Amino acid sequence: MIELFNRLFGRRPSSATAKERLRLVLMSDHLSLAPEMIEAMKRDLVDVISKYVEVDRSKIEVSFEQQDAALAMLANIPILSVNRDAGDRVASRPSARPPALGKQPSKRRRKKGSAGPAAGKPAAAT
Amino acid sequence: MILVDADIGLRNLDLVLGLEKRIVFDLVEVVEGRCQVRQALIKDKRFESLSILPAAQTRDKDAVTEEQMVGVIELLGDLADYVLIDCPAGIERGFRNAIAGATEAIVVTTPEVSAIRDADRVIGKLAQQGMPMRLIVNRIRPEMVRSGDMLSVDDVCEILSAELLGIIPDDEEVIDTTNRGEPVVLDDANRLKPIYEKIVRRLEGEIVPFTNLDNQGFFGRLLGALKAG
Numbered sequence: 001m002i003e004l005f006n007r008l009f010g011r012r013p014s015s016a017t018a019k020e021r022l023r024l025v026l027m028s029d030h031l032s033l034a035p036e037m038i039e040a041m042k043r044d045l046v047d048v049i050s051k052y053v054e055v056d057r058s059k060i061e062v063s064f065e066q067q068d069a070a071l072a073m074l075a076n077i078p079i080l081s082v083n084r085d086a087g088d089r090v091a092s093r094p095s096a097r098p099p100a101l102g103k104q105p106s107k108r109r110r111k112k113g114s115a116g117p118a119a120g121k122p123a124a125a126t
Numbered sequence: 127m128i129l130v131d132a133d134i135g136l137r138n139l140d141l142v143l144g145l146e147k148r149i150v151f152d153l154v155e156v157v158e159g160r161c162q163v164r165q166a167l168i169k170d171k172r173f174e175s176l177s178i179l180p181a182a183q184t185r186d187k188d189a190v191t192e193e194q195m196v197g198v199i200e201l202l203g204d205l206a207d208y209v210l211i212d213c214p215a216g217i218e219r220g221f222r223n224a225i226a227g228a229t230e231a232i233v234v235t236t237p238e239v240s241a242i243r244d245a246d247r248v249i250g251k252l253a254q255q256g257m258p259m260r261l262i263v264n265r266i267r268p269e270m271v272r273s274g275d276m277l278s279v280d281d282v283c284e285i286l287s288a289e290l291l292g293i294i295p296d297d298e299e300v301i302d303t304t305n306r307g308e309p310v311v312l313d314d315a316n317r318l319k320p321i322y323e324k325i326v327r328r329l330e331g332e333i334v335p336f337t338n339l340d341n342q343g344f345f346g347r348l349l350g351a352l353k354a355g
Contacts, residue, residue: 013274015281018239022285026246096244 020069027071031064051102054080088105128167128206131181132224133214134189140180142312143170144307154182156309157194163201172312172335177206192226201228208329217251232291233307235278235299237266246286260291265327267296268339292325294318295339 031038042062049055056078063074131139134154140146151166156179163179170176179202180190202209214222225231229250235245245261252259265280271277277285279293296317303310311319324334 007215015274015277018277019285022239022242025243026285029246030250044172070146 024069024071028064028066031071032044042075046077049077051083053082056080127173127176127208127210128202129176129178130202130209130211131178132195132211133220134181134223134229135186136182136214137181137183139212140168140176141307143302145170145180146307149180152180152182152200154189156198157190163198164205166286167205169242172200172309175206187214187223190223192223195223203250217247219249221251224286225255225257228257231257232262233288234262234264235282235286236264237271237279237282240281242277242285242295249286249288259288261286262292263290264294265296266293266339283342289320291328291334292321293339298317 027097042060046055048062059076059078061076065072065074068079129139129143130153131137133139140149145168148168148169151161153166155161155168158238166179167177167324168180170178176314178258193317199209199211209227211224211228214220227261233248233252235241249259261283263282266279267276271278283290291320295318297310297316299316300310300318303313303316310316311322313319321337324337327334
């Protein structure tokens with residue numbers, strides 16, 4: 001009955017607000033309590049991006065911010081140069097490659113494949 | 127069954143149980159070897175097999191180390207089937223001491239945002255230690271849950287991803303019985319008694335259905351609705 005009144009007057013039950021606020025705050029608590037995880041994620045993220053562009057690893061900033069109903073990850077990754085052959089590489093390697101975890105920036109320039117459509121399938125590079 | 131008050135410096139378990147006048151020795155004196163552990167135990171005459179080990183009131187959490195705590199709990203383990211350690215609030219020294227000798231944890235929270243956030247932190251700490259835990263949601267007010275003004279038990283369990291051990295409704299009588307130092311379960315007519323008993327049976331490994339706090343009939347609902355409204 002009370003729920004009906006609330007709905008009629010457009011009042012959101014405070015328990016729903018509490019649940020939503022807790023969900024977000026616990027997510028950011030868990031993130032702030034797992035710095036190693038964030039470092040590992042940052043590393044993986046940069047490894048993926050580095051296949052396409054050369055980035056400045058020393059100036060990467062990752063932060064988390066609450067945006068309305070979601071927690072957003074904000075990454076600021078300075079790009080030094082664009083790998084011209086990146087598009088070629090996407091086409092030349094249709095099969096998935098295991099993620100490179102090491103710090104081997106030279107790896108980016110190693111392979112040179114045949115020309116192909118650059119319209120990317122970056123999802124193949126998982 | 128032995129209850130240990132691990133809240134050194136803020137002794138209260140004795141007061142809640144009405145045993146405050148009978149304390150001779152305390153946990154810190156046991157740890158420091160000033161008395162035997164048996165000498166510090168206070169038998170609760172109202173329950174056949176219940177004793178408490180009181181905390182020291184004039185010392186602080188640093189008076190005991192984790193190793194010493196493990197030693198005391200092991201000694202108590204030889205004297206009883208269950209040793210229940212009342213853990214102080216917080217996640218610092220007192221908490222670490224309290225869980226040092228434990229094999230399993232019961233996290234008690236209320237359905238409020240601050241309590242749930244703290245419970246989540248405690249659950250994270252327990253998980254780091256690899257300690258199994260179950261959750262008790264205390265002071266639930268079914269009429270407020272129905273009207274959407276209080277988080278439900280399901281909400282709390284979902285937010286904390288924890289296994290439920292018990293649901294305890296908010297009851298004014300707890301304040302009254304605590305004032306007198308008489309545990310609420312001594313009153314056969316009290317509605318909390320069967321609820322506490324169910325928790326005990328679950329701890330013993332029995333599968334016991336949860337009491338439906340909503341189940342109070344039409345007039346109960348109407349009364350609840352009028353009160354809440």
